[in-house]
Amino acid sequence: xxxxxxxxxxxxxxxxxxxxxxxxxxxxxxxxxxxxxxxxxxxxxxxxxxxxxxxxxxxxxxxxxxxxxxxxxxxxxxxxxxxxxxxxxxxxxxxxxxxxxxxxxxxxxxxxxxxxxxxxxxxxxxxxxxxxxxxxxxxxxxxxxxxxxxxxxxxxxxxxxxxxxxxxxxxxxxxxxxxxxxxxxxxxxxxxxxxxxxxxxxxxxxxxxxxxxxxxxxxxxxxxxxxxxxxxxxxxxxxxxxxxxxxxxxxxxxxxxxxxxxxxxxxxxx
Amino acid sequence: xxxxxxxxxxxxxxxxxxxxxxxxxxxxxxxxxxxxxxxxxxxxxxxxxxxxxxxxxxxxxxxxxxxxxxxxxxxxxxxxxxxxxxxxxxxxxxxxxxxxxxxxxxxxxxxxxxxxxxxxxxxxxxxxxxxxxxxxxxxxxxxxxxxxxxxxxxxxxxxxxxxxxxxxxxxxxxxxxxxxxxxxxxxxxxxxxxxxxxxxxxxxxxxxxxxxxxxxxxxxxxxxxxxxxxxxxxxxxxxxxxxxxxxxxxxxxxxxxxxxxxxxxxx
Numbered sequence: 001x002x003x004x005x006x007x008x009x010x011x012x013x014x015x016x017x018x019x020x021x022x023x024x025x026x027x028x029x030x031x032x033x034x035x036x037x038x039x040x041x042x043x044x045x046x047x048x049x050x051x052x053x054x055x056x057x058x059x060x061x062x063x064x065x066x067x068x069x070x071x072x073x074x075x076x077x078x079x080x081x082x083x084x085x086x087x088x089x090x091x092x093x094x095x096x097x098x099x100x101x102x103x104x105x106x107x108x109x110x111x112x113x114x115x116x117x118x119x120x121x122x123x124x125x126x127x128x129x130x131x132x133x134x135x136x137x138x139x140x141x142x143x144x145x146x147x148x149x150x151x152x153x154x155x156x157x158x159x160x161x162x163x164x165x166x167x168x169x170x171x172x173x174x175x176x177x178x179x180x181x182x183x184x185x186x187x188x189x190x191x192x193x194x195x196x197x198x199x200x201x202x203x204x205x206x207x208x209x210x211x212x213x214x215x216x217x218x219x220x221x222x223x224x225x226x227x228x229x230x231x232x233x234x235x236x237x238x239x240x241x242x243x244x245x246x247x248x249x250x251x252x253x254x255x256x257x258x259x260x261x262x263x264x265x266x267x268x269x270x
Numbered sequence: 271x272x273x274x275x276x277x278x279x280x281x282x283x284x285x286x287x288x289x290x291x292x293x294x295x296x297x298x299x300x301x302x303x304x305x306x307x308x309x310x311x312x313x314x315x316x317x318x319x320x321x322x323x324x325x326x327x328x329x330x331x332x333x334x335x336x337x338x339x340x341x342x343x344x345x346x347x348x349x350x351x352x353x354x355x356x357x358x359x360x361x362x363x364x365x366x367x368x369x370x371x372x373x374x375x376x377x378x379x380x381x382x383x384x385x386x387x388x389x390x391x392x393x394x395x396x397x398x399x400x401x402x403x404x405x406x407x408x409x410x411x412x413x414x415x416x417x418x419x420x421x422x423x424x425x426x427x428x429x430x431x432x433x434x435x436x437x438x439x440x441x442x443x444x445x446x447x448x449x450x451x452x453x454x455x456x457x458x459x460x461x462x463x464x465x466x467x468x469x470x471x472x473x474x475x476x477x478x479x480x481x482x483x484x485x486x487x488x489x490x491x492x493x494x495x496x497x498x499x500x501x502x503x504x505x506x507x508x509x510x511x512x513x514x515x516x517x518x519x520x521x522x523x524x525x526x527x528x529x530x531x532x533x534x535x536x537x
């Protein structure tokens with residue numbers, strides 16, 4: 001029944017893509033005009049109905065019994081088109097994000113504020129990545145593809161890795177502060193962390209290697225103590241937190257789904 | 271794709287029951303029933319941190335994490351709206367770097383509204399909410415740079431954080447900022463506990479907006495949440511008992527125990 005919708009959202013060949021893009025832009029403009037001209041008292045009910053139907057779709061898709069052969073129910077095929085609508089909204093807001101970058105850093109450059117050259121480097125890098133990225137995807141120019149490769153593989157990935165590596169140093173300084181013995185809790189934390197770290201390294205295991213591997217005394221081997229801490233104490237605490245988060249997530253989802261949410265933007269006149 | 275597993279009814283019943291309890295508590299709270307919620311030190315520290323920034327004349331930083339637009343981000347924005355109302359009152363400068371463009375557009379609206387609600391729309395600076403990058407470590411370096419350059423006095427980190435959490439928290443610590451953090455990512459909670467002054471753990475994150483606003487609907491939902499947790503705890507206790515009698519093959523009870531355990535077992 002909804003097969004045309006699935007076909008409509010399927011990838012399109014380049015020859016017809018511009019028509020689809022133009023159609024989508026026109027449709028979006030019409031929707032925006034319609035929403036702007038909608039009477040104020042009708043806007044909130046409309047949002048409530050759309051939110052409820054969208055939530056109902058995902059809940060029904062999850063709970064409706066599935067055909068074991070295909071691992072699908074009658075709604076599963078429409079999950080991709082539904083998630084694409086979300087991606088489309090994200091795509092549109094990305095323009096606003098880029099405008100924010102241009103506004104903040106463009107002003108820094110025009111007014112020659114301190115560090116204006118950093119803003120210039122940022123905007124130049126952004127424009128270069130866009131241009132060479134497009135050429136890499138759609139063009140054939142070999143030099144441009146090489147430049148993109150240098151920018152992406154040679155620079156961006158390495159800078160990402162550099163930032164990631166910094167975490168190792170931050171872990172040392174943060175754990176130094178956390179493990180300082182100032183209270184009973186900090187002492188327990190320090191001892192526990194010490195035992196887990198010992199259990200992770202061969203030298204730690206070697207310390208209690210002389211203990212038998214079987215019988216109750218084997219529980220005192222460092223690797224077994226570590227395993228007990230991780231699988232019993234730590235896992236229990238993490239599961240308790242996860243259950244609390246799950247129920248909390250259910251509560252806030254219900255409030256939003258049934259339009260019961262209050263505060264911040266939910267009570268705003270629209 | 272993910273679906274409810276074959277044994278759909280037990281899960282559906284527990285979930286619907288929890289949902290009904292939450293809605294029941296919301297309705298009773300809306301009818302004026304007085305509800306008690308315990309003190310959450312991390313949320314009480316928000317005012318202290320804003321006060322410190324006011325005294326020092328330095329900016330307040332709010333980071334909504336790197337996650338997309340979801341209930342987690344909505345909750346973070348709800349907390350930031352409260353912070354923005356306080357900063358609007360005291361005239362603090364705020365900085366809010368954002369990694370997701372959808373969150374950015376909503377955040378700008380929320381903060382603008384907060385300033386308007388406090389009667390100081392002229393104090394709102396659109397440049398205070400900035401989209402930096404949607405790449406994890408590009409965003410992390412941008413925020414770390416902002417913290418160092420602006421020498422922030424207070425830092426609030428609420429939302430979805432991953433490996434970059436420690437970069438933010440440690441950089442904030444380096445400039446001597448008072449830091450309050452909360453995330454639903456259990457892997458990042460230890461980092462925040464180690465590096466921040468106050469950390470909101472687990473479902474306290476979802477309690478934040480109710481705690482701050484004291485709105486009856488939200489408070490009702492919060493109490494309903496606790497009833498939901500109580501229901502799950504009862505299931506745990508009954509399940510543990512059932513598994514024990516099933517393992518011990520207790521006459522009659524053993525069969526019932528096996529049936530109960532099987533009801534909730536995912537094969």
